[in-house]
Amino acid sequence: MTGLRVAALAAGVALAAVLAAGCGRKHPTDEQFGLPDTSAQAAAAREQALLDGVAAMTAFQREQVRASVEKSAPNYGPARASLSGAIARLRPAPGKIPAPQLEACIPPLESALAAMDQVIAAGKAGDPVAAGEGWTIFNLSTEALLLVLPPPPAAADTPAR
Amino acid sequence: MIRLLCAASCLSLLITLILPAPWPGREARGAEVPMPTGVQCDGCKAWSSDPNAMVHRSGCPYGGGGPPPGRDPTPQRPMTPDEEANQALCLLFPLSAAGGVVFGGIWHVKRLGGGFKGKSAIRSWSDYITDKYPLKDKGASGGFWARIGGLPFLVLYPVTWSLGKAGVGVGWCAVKVGEGSAWLGQKIWQGVSWPPKQVYYAFAGRPDEKPQPTKRQLELADFNFRQLRAEEAKVLAEAKAARRVAAEKRDALLDELITDDPDLQKVLAAEGLDAARARATKKLDAYLQSYRERAKIRQSQQELIKEMDKTISKADQQLFEDGVGIVLDQAAGRLTKGWQDQLDSGKLTQAARHDLRLKLNLAKWADRTKTAQDNYYDLKDLGESVKKAEAGDYEARLEAHEKTGRMLIGWLDKVAPGKAGTVGLTAMDAAYSATAHLMLGNVASNIRNDMARLQTARPREDALAQRWSTIQSYGKFAANTERVAGIRMDYFTELEKKHGTSATGKEGSK
Numbered sequence: 297m298t299g300l301r302v303a304a305l306a307a308g309v310a311l312a313a314v315l316a317a318g319c320g321r322k323h324p325t326d327e328q329f330g331l332p333d334t335s336a337q338a339a340a341a342r343e344q345a346l347l348d349g350v351a352a353m354t355a356f357q358r359e360q361v362r363a364s365v366e367k368s369a370p371n372y373g374p375a376r377a378s379l380s381g382a383i384a385r386l387r388p389a390p391g392k393i394p395a396p397q398l399e400a401c402i403p404p405l406e407s408a409l410a411a412m413d414q415v416i417a418a419g420k421a422g423d424p425v426a427a428g429e430g431w432t433i434f435n436l437s438t439e440a441l442l443l444v445l446p447p448p449p450a451a452a453d454t455p456a457r
Numbered sequence: 458m459i460r461l462l463c464a465a466s467c468l469s470l471l472i473t474l475i476l477p478a479p480w481p482g483r484e485a486r487g488a489e490v491p492m493p494t495g496v497q498c499d500g501c502k503a504w505s506s507d508p509n510a511m512v513h514r515s516g517c518p519y520g521g522g523g524p525p526p527g528r529d530p531t532p533q534r535p536m537t538p539d540e541e542a543n544q545a546l547c548l549l550f551p552l553s554a555a556g557g558v559v560f561g562g563i564w565h566v567k568r569l570g571g572g573f574k575g576k577s578a579i580r581s582w583s584d585y586i587t588d589k590y591p592l593k594d595k596g597a598s599g600g601f602w603a604r605i606g607g608l609p610f611l612v613l614y615p616v617t618w619s620l621g622k623a624g625v626g627v628g629w630c631a632v633k634v635g636e637g638s639a640w641l642g643q644k645i646w647q648g649v650s651w652p653p654k655q656v657y658y659a660f661a662g663r664p665d666e667k668p669q670p671t672k673r674q675l676e677l678a679d680f681n682f683r684q685l686r687a688e689e690a691k692v693l694a695e696a697k698a699a700r701r702v703a704a705e706k707r708d709a710l711l712d713e714l715i716t717d718d719p720d721l722q723k724v725l726a727a728e729g730l731d732a733a734r735a736r737a738t739k740k741l742d743a744y745l746q747s748y749r750e751r752a753k754i755r756q757s758q759q760e761l762i763k764e765m766d767k768t769i770s771k772a773d774q775q776l777f778e779d780g781v782g783i784v785l786d787q788a789a790g791r792l793t794k795g796w797q798d799q800l801d802s803g804k805l806t807q808a809a810r811h812d813l814r815l816k817l818n819l820a821k822w823a824d825r826t827k828t829a830q831d832n833y834y835d836l837k838d839l840g841e842s843v844k845k846a847e848a849g850d851y852e853a854r855l856e857a858h859e860k861t862g863r864m865l866i867g868w869l870d871k872v873a874p875g876k877a878g879t880v881g882l883t884a885m886d887a888a889y890s891a892t893a894h895l896m897l898g899n900v901a902s903n904i905r906n907d908m909a910r911l912q913t914a915r916p917r918e919d920a921l922a923q924r925w926s927t928i929q930s931y932g933k934f935a936a937n938t939e940r941v942a943g944i945r946m947d948y949f950t951e952l953e954k955k956h957g958t959s960a961t962g963k964e965g966s967k
Contacts, residue, residue: 321660321661321662321668321669322661322662322668323668323669323670323671323674324668324669324670324674326674326677328668329670329674329678330678331674331677331678331681332681340884343884343885343888344884346884346885346888347884347887347888347891350888350891350892350895351891353892353895354891354895357895357899358866361866362866365863365866393678393681393682393952394681394685395681396681396684396685396688399685399688400688400689400691400692403692403938403941403942403945407934407937407938422753423749423752423753424752424753425745425748425749425752425753425926426749428923428926428927429926429927429929429930431899432926432927432930432931432934433930433933433934434899435896435899436930436931436934437934438892438895438896438899439815439896440695440699440938441892442815442818442889442892442893442896443695443814443815443818444692444695445885445888445889445892446885446889447818447889
């Protein structure tokens with residue numbers, strides 16, 4: 297009888313310990329918790345998004361020069377849409393933790409997008425000074441992006457001068 | 458057999474005596490002397506039971522022109538009332554009875570559905586049938602048979618009414634019993650299952666409880682936010698430096714204006730530097746406002762070009778060479794080490810440090826890529842074009858203007874990321890290369906625009922106005938960048954602290 301009591305007591309203590317630990321509780325997956333995807337594919341996708349963003353900025357400037365040379369109205373819409381899409385791909389999804397990789401590139405790209413909007417609006421309003429200010433901010437965004445980007449590694453194949 | 462025949466005779470006699478006549482014409486048929494009702498026309502001897510509906514024969518002085526076309530003349534002998542009653546009976550009996558059945562059924566359904574409120578069942582039945590079969594229009598026989606047809610539904614109504622009431626009551630009782638049983642069962646189940654459920658919740662957590670992250674996840678998040686905060690700290694430092702650069706450039710322009718302007722010199726001598734700078738600021742604002750208004754009015758760059766004095770100013774050329782020099786200097790490999798030494802000395806202003814860092818970044822990139830060498834030649838060609846234009850006339854400069862534009866387009870096309878990728882760069886190197894090209898492209902493009910823009914009737918004031926506008930944009934950009942970086946820094950710091958604390962407090966978790 298005493299043995300039975302001891303056994304029951306031990307079982308009770310063990311059960312209480314298990315309950316206290318809460319080891320049966322489910323934990324969220326990394327994705328549910330919002331941790332950023334650190335796979336090589338995700339990193340490559342973010343790099344490609346950055347590249348697309350820079351390409352959109354280049355296209356924006358190219359369109360301005362083209363319109364000026366050909367004396368026609370510039371069409372900044374595609375470049376703006378492309379930059380906007382690139383920023384959306386760089387940003388973390390809602391509820392997700394941002395990834396450190398290239399996160400610092402987002403503000404310069406966003407300010408470039410705001411500058412694009414100013415240039416487009418000034419063009420519609422016929423205010424060349426405001427458009428010039430927009431271009432200045434666009435140039436400054438480019439500079440800021442250049443300073444934020446990690447510089448290329450040391451020269452391995454320095455070209456002959 | 459005889460008994461059976463006797464019984465049948467007695468029964469038929471009894472029925473004949475007891476039962477009333479089922480149709481009105483039966484009494485008349487059994488009368489000894491037929492007594493036709495109605496009137497006879499004195500002129501043509503035509504008979505009719507209704508004087509108003511009499512149809513006279515042709516030529517009758519009372520009836521006009523005879524019967525209507527297509528209608529037979531009135532028969533020589535009028536039908537007796539008995540015959541008329543028989544005919545009406547034969548025609549109306551089946552139709553009226555069938556109609557009575559149909560409308561009786563409709564009345565029954567309507568009545569059970571709650572229709573005919575405020576009327577008794579018999580009254581509503583009578584009114585409904587009378588409405589469908591008025592005695593006056595259809596004749597007594599028709600109305601009678603319609604009522605006979607609908608009568609079963611009137612008889613049936615008390616039965617169905619009672620059954621309906623009973624059914625509703627039974628249904629209500631059944632529903633209530635069911636509800637009560639369900640409630641009781643639920644309470645019993647809750648009471649029985651409460652203890653094991655609490656044990657399960659203690660073990661696996663409540664269903665509405667947010668899943669708790671593991672210690673590893675919290676540590677990863679903490680690490681992530683620490684990195685983000687460190688990155689943002691650098692960006693914030695850059696932004697603060699950029700704001701100081703903008704302030705320095707602003708002060709430098711104001712001082713330059715004060716140095717060149719005798720009136721401002723007087724203010725400087727009399728009231729000090731701050732007052733002179735304030736006066737210079739007002740002056741530059743006025744220049745900018747004037748330039749802005751004139752530019753709005755003119756709208757087109759071409760009209761601005763027509764205003765110009767037909768030479769490219771020394772200032773424009775210097776501006777261009779400054780931009781081109783970024784690549785020319787590094788491509789020649791002359792100043793890179795000198796820039797780094799200057800940067801390391803720590804004696805430079807913020808503005809100079811900023812420019813040197815940009816140049817060094819570009820130099821590092823240009824050392825690595827073949828495209829930088831190509832750009833060197835492009836920019837050199839661009840510089841030659843502008844120099845040729847400087848010595849030429851208006852048309853030559855316009856040509857140079859267009860040529861530089863097309864060259865710039867080709868250059869930007871060449872640095873498209875896809876093409877940059879063909880020289881063996883990684884995606885990040887390509888992005889860096891494209892950004893560097895874009896920055897140089899901006900410089901060249903601005904110079905090209907200035908070539909056209911600066912040639913105005915008031916070149917000095919307009920040049921100052923443009924520089925003032927640019928410097929103000931610098932300040933605006935730097936302030937905004939600092940604000941955004943500050944917000945992001947606070948956000949990352951807060952989340953780092955939150956996840957760090959959680960991770961420390963979760964030592965028991967897996």
